[in-house]
Amino acid sequence: MKSNLSLQAALALVPTAVLKSLVAMAASHIEDIEINLQDHTYSAADNQDLPAKKAALEIAREALAEPMTPEAVVRAREFNINFYQVMLKLPRSEELRPRSAALLAKTRLEFDRTGGANDLAQIESLIRQNVREMEDGAVLGVREDGTIEQWDAERQAAYNSGEKLEEYGVVNLREHELEVACVSRSVWLAAHAELSVDQTAIAARTLDDEFVGARLLDWLEKINAAGVEGASKTS
Structure with missing residues (x-):
């Protein structure tokens, strides 16, 4: 049977310690990506959503932050x-x-x-x-x-x-x-995360266009080379 609980209500049932553990795992994941980007083990093109991930992590940290003493x-x-x-x-x-x-x-x-x-x-x-x-x-x-x-x-x-x-x-x-x-910090971070996702989508489309363009040029060069070779044989 499916639960009718909203996301907020469902999260409220998750122990804070579990949520903090998930946040720590996310932070470790992001740190791993940044280290591997620095030594060029990972490709920047494959991690263009990193700003969105970091913004999401900050939102989660803020939500779990302890109240002021x-x-x-x-x-x-x-x-x-x-x-x-x-x-x-x-x-x-x-x-x-x-x-x-x-x-x-x-x-x-x-x-x-x-x-x-x-x-x-x-x-x-x-x-x-x-x-x-x-x-x-x-x-x-x-x-x-x-x-x-x-x-x-x-x-x-x-x-x-x-x-x-x-x-x-x-x-x-x-x-x-x-x-x-x-404006709350969480709203501000969410706006930056949304912008990062949009920019990643645009970058992906640009990369696709560049890839298609490169393939088209390669194809035209092969046709041109084949034409030149055919012309030299007939002569």
Whole structure:
């Protein structure tokens, strides 16, 4: 008898330890592919779906991630307080206000990755760097009407193009823009995985076309050679 359980309900019945074991197996599989690609044991043409596999692995890891510990929550809160203390003391802080949420998200992401001490000097250094390096067109946030607020690097000002997030494309967001765009990391990774699958399909079609073209040229060359040989015999 077939089960009427949805996929989500079925997964809920699988022990977390089993799911983590499957994720570990997938990670090992991906690592094996990358190692063999580096030493040219595997062909890149045969592994064009690797980005999609890596994105799927990240989604699974995120789904199984443990919730933030109380210590991590306190650390994040302290960082936010320190961030805004530094922002208020920076020169021309009023001009930075439209970018504050985007700067906070990017600076916190970099801070978490480096695992630095939660001190004002390091936070100020990261903020100053991110102010200088903010990309043209960087997403600053989403308005109530769904259009995105972006950064004009030339004019050093925020602007709104009237483009909605679905038109801009979730896949075009940078990782540090997810928070200000209210997009979860799993949705972002899924968009990248879908794009990778599409690109793989296009590449496969291109390879097929190139293969057919090469076979056609080979066939024409053989016909031409046969014609030349026949002509020389008759002469």
